Amino acid sequence: MEDFTSFRKQSLPLIEKEMEDFINQYTANEQLKEAMLYSIRAGGKRFRPLLVLAVLHSFDRHPQTHDYQIAAALEMIHTYSLIHDDLPAMDDDDLRRGKPTNHKVFGEAHAILAGDGLLTAAFQLAALSRIQSDQKVLLIQLLSKAAGTQGMVAGQAGDLQGEKRSLTLAELANVHEKKTGALIEFALLAGGILAEQPEEVVDLLGIFAKHLGLAFQIKDDLLDATSSEAELGKQVGRDEALNKSTYPSLLGLDGAKAALAEQLTLGTKTLGSVKEISSEFQPAFLQEFLNQLHLS
């Protein structure tokens, strides 16, 4: 498969099938299942699971069932975080990807439980995946680290606390590294581990993830500051309304654009470093993730 568009087109239904099949088979309450599937089916770019699979393709590995299982577990965790993030007590969002948020459709109580269910199901799916036990334990360690109190959950807490005061650029970077960076980093590390790459390569993939994650966040901030609701499929200008520190608010629009460009350049350089170690490495698909973050 040479072409990114066909990679994406072929991978998406397999990731989605893995998530849907698991939820259908392992959920013992109909309304809960419906609430979980609603958010799983709400689409989105599937950025994180595609990254896992893109790493495998970069090393010329054809993804197997267990690779899709890990990719699906990661997307389930991302989806739970969106459901809880949208709750009235958190960001209080009514729209997500152009559709009413989970609690708007199923009520707050079921939205909380749908999130709890997806988080737990992600670990269940990873634990049941067809992977040799030592590697599986390592992946579960990394996933819980990325998703939890050293990663995403800590980042969300920092983000909340940041609404009440101005953050420095270093504090903002720290919040984002945890809130969005940690799951992106997991995607790259997991891809490298599943592709059975040496530690040196997995470490470089982790560095690539840092640049990609930061670029992703700066782009997200820029979109929130400059897009319309119709373009984005969710409420915009929320950051400003909440008086949140963002890259545009700290660096100005031009400064944020320059910071984005710098991260994309560093990301490309890191892919070059992987190529120097591993001659089989084909950076095209991972480069494409950077390309998509360039300002149009």
Added chain:
Amino acid sequence: MEDFTSFRKQSLPLIEKEMEDFINQYTANEQLKEAMLYSIRAGGKRFRPLLVLAVLHSFDRHPQTHDYQIAAALEMIHTYSLIHDDLPAMDDDDLRRGKPTNHKVFGEAHAILAGDGLLTAAFQLAALSRIQSDQKVLLIQLLSKAAGTQGMVAGQAGDLQGEKRSLTLAELANVHEKKTGALIEFALLAGGILAEQPEEVVDLLGIFAKHLGLAFQIKDDLLDATSSEAELGKQVGRDEALNKSTYPSLLGLDGAKAALAEQLTLGTKTLGSVKEISSEFQPAFLQEFLNQLHLS
């Protein structure tokens, strides 16, 4: 250690230390850490982790660090479920164990995140525990099954849905089997696995757990219907106010008391069956958990 009281007294600080040390070491946000520790420190009977350790003692095993790690992971999951259960959108409770609930102290957003953090940290602790990989994977599979969409989360959804209509006795038993029974079952299964018992014994421990779990729930319903707030350290009469089906509402007070007594008898019988298979088995500590549920 021959005596249940000294077993309890020696075990509790070790379970609590395992939870506190892990949260202190693995939480990268101070307010989040404070919110998590608040609920962990709010006490409670530590019923579930003590059950894990009681099984080990029943087979004359002295609990090791990894046993406390699994017991602590289980209690962290129980604690997260209480935090989310108490939220305004769920049971809307102001008091828990005689203290203000988590969201009353830290706000709803941090309470949601403290719950998410404890749930994820439980899997992280289990994944990092000093246990051989195959056994660790099995324990994580069972824990995620018990805590998630086949167990506790499904039970909480069923419980919520039950507030809106009358449940039959079979439906009520099904909700409770998931909501409170699944984690209790995990405690017994995990204890049996950690004590390296054969499948036949682990299965019987699972049956014992069903009787214990059901007895526990009937007793809880009876306490809610008949105690004062001062006695219980939380709001009482909530079930009736929410028009929830309970054992007393379906069977009457006397019928519920008889059902409780029956489950306790069946639990004792099951312990006898374990003893028949395994002569080293000393049922005294597990019997004590039944004894404590007898009506005083």
